[in-house]
Amino acid sequence: MTPTITKIAEDLAAGRCSSRELVDDALARIAAQAPLNAFVTVDPEAARRDADAADRARRAGAGGVLAGVPIAHKDIFCTAGVKTTCGSRMLADFVPPYDATVVGKMKAAGCVMVGKTNMDEFAMGSSNETSYFGPVRNPWDRDRVPGGSSGGSAAAVAARLVPAATGTDTGGSIRQPAALCGITGLKPSYGRVSRYGLIAFASSLDQAGPMAQTAEDCAHLLSAMAGFDERDATSLDVPVPDYAAGLGKDLKGLRIGVVKEHFAEGVEPGVLDALREALREYERLGARLVDVSLPNSAHAVPCYYVLAPAEASSNLARYDGVRYGFRAPDYQDLEDMYKKTRSQGFGPEVKRRIMIGTYALSAGYYDAYYVKALKLRRLIADDFARAFTQCDVLAGPASPSTAFALGAKNTDPVSMYLNDIFTIPVNLAGLPALSLPAGFAGGLPVGLQLIGRYLDEARLLNVAHRFQQATDWHARVPAGL
Amino acid sequence: MPHGLTSLNAEDIEKVAHLARLGLSGPERDAYAQDLSRILDLVSQMNAVPTDGVEPMTHPDEAGLRLRDDAVGNEIDRDRLLAVAPKTRDGLYLVPKVIE
Numbered sequence: 001m002t003p004t005i006t007k008i009a010e011d012l013a014a015g016r017c018s019s020r021e022l023v024d025d026a027l028a029r030i031a032a033q034a035p036l037n038a039f040v041t042v043d044p045e046a047a048r049r050d051a052d053a054a055d056r057a058r059r060a061g062a063g064g065v066l067a068g069v070p071i072a073h074k075d076i077f078c079t080a081g082v083k084t085t086c087g088s089r090m091l092a093d094f095v096p097p098y099d100a101t102v103v104g105k106m107k108a109a110g111c112v113m114v115g116k117t118n119m120d121e122f123a124m125g126s127s128n129e130t131s132y133f134g135p136v137r138n139p140w141d142r143d144r145v146p147g148g149s150s151g152g153s154a155a156a157v158a159a160r161l162v163p164a165a166t167g168t169d170t171g172g173s174i175r176q177p178a179a180l181c182g183i184t185g186l187k188p189s190y191g192r193v194s195r196y197g198l199i200a201f202a203s204s205l206d207q208a209g210p211m212a213q214t215a216e217d218c219a220h221l222l223s224a225m226a227g228f229d230e231r232d233a234t235s236l237d238v239p240v241p242d243y244a245a246g247l248g249k250d251l252k253g254l255r256i257g258v259v260k261e262h263f264a265e266g267v268e269p270g271v272l273d274a275l276r277e278a279l280r281e282y283e284r285l286g287a288r289l290v291d292v293s294l295p296n297s298a299h300a301v302p303c304y305y306v307l308a309p310a311e312a313s314s315n316l317a318r319y320d321g322v323r324y325g326f327r328a329p330d331y332q333d334l335e336d337m338y339k340k341t342r343s344q345g346f347g348p349e350v351k352r353r354i355m356i357g358t359y360a361l362s363a364g365y366y367d368a369y370y371v372k373a374l375k376l377r378r379l380i381a382d383d384f385a386r387a388f389t390q391c392d393v394l395a396g397p398a399s400p401s402t403a404f405a406l407g408a409k410n411t412d413p414v415s416m417y418l419n420d421i422f423t424i425p426v427n428l429a430g431l432p433a434l435s436l437p438a439g440f441a442g443g444l445p446v447g448l449q450l451i452g453r454y455l456d457e458a459r460l461l462n463v464a465h466r467f468q469q470a471t472d473w474h475a476r477v478p479a480g481l
Numbered sequence: 482m483p484h485g486l487t488s489l490n491a492e493d494i495e496k497v498a499h500l501a502r503l504g505l506s507g508p509e510r511d512a513y514a515q516d517l518s519r520i521l522d523l524v525s526q527m528n529a530v531p532t533d534g535v536e537p538m539t540h541p542d543e544a545g546l547r548l549r550d551d552a553v554g555n556e557i558d559r560d561r562l563l564a565v566a567p568k569t570r571d572g573l574y575l576v577p578k579v580i581e
Contacts, residue, residue: 006482009578012508032556040579077566094491094565095565095566096565097561097562097565098556098557102564111514112507118531179565189541189543190540190541190543190544191541191543191544204539204540204541207514230549233546233547233548233549234540234545234546234547235547236543236544236545237547294494296530299526299527299529299530301522301523302523302525302527305520305523306524306526306527313501313510317501317502320502321567322564322566322567322574322576323562323565323566323568323574324565325565325567326486327565327567327568331577332577333577333578333579334576334577334579336577337577338502339502339503339504340504342501342502342503343503344506346503351503351505351513352513352516352517352520353493354501354503355497355498355501355503355513355517356517356520356524358501358523359489359497359501359521360524361499361519363498369524371537372527372528372532373524374537374538374539375532375535375536375537375538376527376530376532376535377537378535378536378537379530379532381538381541381542412494413516413519414519414522414523417520417523429541430540430541430542430543430544455542455543
């Protein structure tokens with residue numbers, strides 16, 4: 001069984017295994033679990049070459065904790081020379097000429113990329129069913145969705161194909177699949193991790209982060225991913241802590257804000273039971289529970305479904321069949337080429353969101369939709385600021401339900417959108433948040449969402465780590481691997 | 482937003498699709514009219530919240546919008562960029578004729 005990064009690093013350092021062995025093992029697992037459809041691209045040759053290089057570097061005395069560790073990247077990160085599809089026909093054959101900053105940084109830390117993971121098309125979806133390459137299956141129940149949009153990364157880590165993968169989170173796309181697949185996933189503060197080379201969906205909300213078995217592993221990964229990047233105009237120029245070194249602090253006196261609106265009707269009873277038990281565990285660890293309210297978070301989904309599509313309609317205007325990506329084979333003139341290229345290259349959910357965004361930004365509706373949503377965004381962010389005067393972290397469900405059945409919600413966009421009711425407010429405010437395994441309901445994993453103050457990732461990771469030292473939910477694995 | 486805007490018909494969809502340069506078939510227009518009307522119904526719940534005098538928030542406050550120096554930085558050369566284009570000739574992108 002694939003161990004954690006922490007364990008792998010010990011084994012590599014002690015010479016008990018080589019990166020080449022780990023990579024060969026990962027490639028064999030990926031091949032054996034091909035029906036999960038977690039990967040779009042696997043690159044065995046490059047992975048073996050990089051693993052051998054990592055082993056040579058280690059023998060020469062170089063390399064940190066991530067050196068030689070096999071990882072996967074969500075197929076939204078540009079990888080030089082390796083196909084990057086974003087789950088879309090539009091980019092089905094796109095081979096980027098450069099690496100995303102996250103990819104370059106993880107390479108520099110010695111991580112060995114074994115492949116690119118499946119995802120909802122352009123990260124628009126909560127079930128991985130909008131991918132041009134077909135849905136990903138949840139390793140806990142293969143008739144159920146893994147969540148989305150980083151569903152391939154979540155399934156790959158849950159099925160122990162790789163110890164870690166990257167994800168991106170615009171409205172919950174790291175945390176919701178992490179919850180539904182029973183792994184740990186962190187969305188950092190907006191600006192913490194560079195967006196350069198990350199194919200844009202909604203630029204004021206997009207943020208990249210780690211997905212792994214434990215908070216400790218996420219801490220190692222975040223230290224490698226985070227940091228200032230001149231090539232991202234909203235990148236923060238602040239020092240990156242050694243997140244793993246900060247783990248292990250006592251939770252005595254920690255104030256956990258229990259969000260009233262998140263423990264309410266609309267959340268599955270089994271999910272609520274598991275989360276209440278998790279909160280009792282935190283009390284045993286010395287934390288104090290405080291009731292808090294986020295009154296405007298109820299309007300976060302409507303607000304998000306103006307802002308995210310508005311930004312997407314602008315970002316996705318670049319796919320015109322001229323500079324890169326798909327071009328329709330037959331057309332009459334330039335406009336016809338644009339229209340046919342975009343109609344054939346984008347799937348239905350992407351078109352839906354482009355049209356919503358176009359409508360909301362069009363003359364006569366701009367103030368009623370776009371500006372109204374920006375004002376609500378302010379109110380939602382202010383709620384968090386108020387709550388954090390009473391507590392240190394906020395706790396609640398990452399998703400109102402456990403993994404749902406494939407096909408159960410993909411015919412009704414609105415019911416799909418409502419899945420992200422607890423994750424979306426966090427993106428609107430730009431705060432860091434993670435989901436960690438907190439139990440099971442009906443045999444399926446339940447995720448506890450912890451939300452932190454701006455740039456307070458270190459505390460979030462420690463709070464999650466202490467829970468994982470006291471429980472073993474994160475160590476459970478699906479049957480039949 | 483005023484009432485009645487949240488019900489879109491096939492003609493409205495055609496206008497929006499044209500603005501977004503999307504070509505839709507007749508049945509697609511009807512389906513999107515239904516979907517988009519439902520989504521706009523959801524969105525119209527925003528009206529329940531008074532927002533007079535609230536400052537619009539375009540991105541998280543803590544993240545600055547930094548300007549960089551206006552300096553040349555050709556990190557990727559022309560041939561490598563053109564190599565990913567659907568059609569090129571003599572170092573240029575090829576598109577259908579736009580000027581007669």
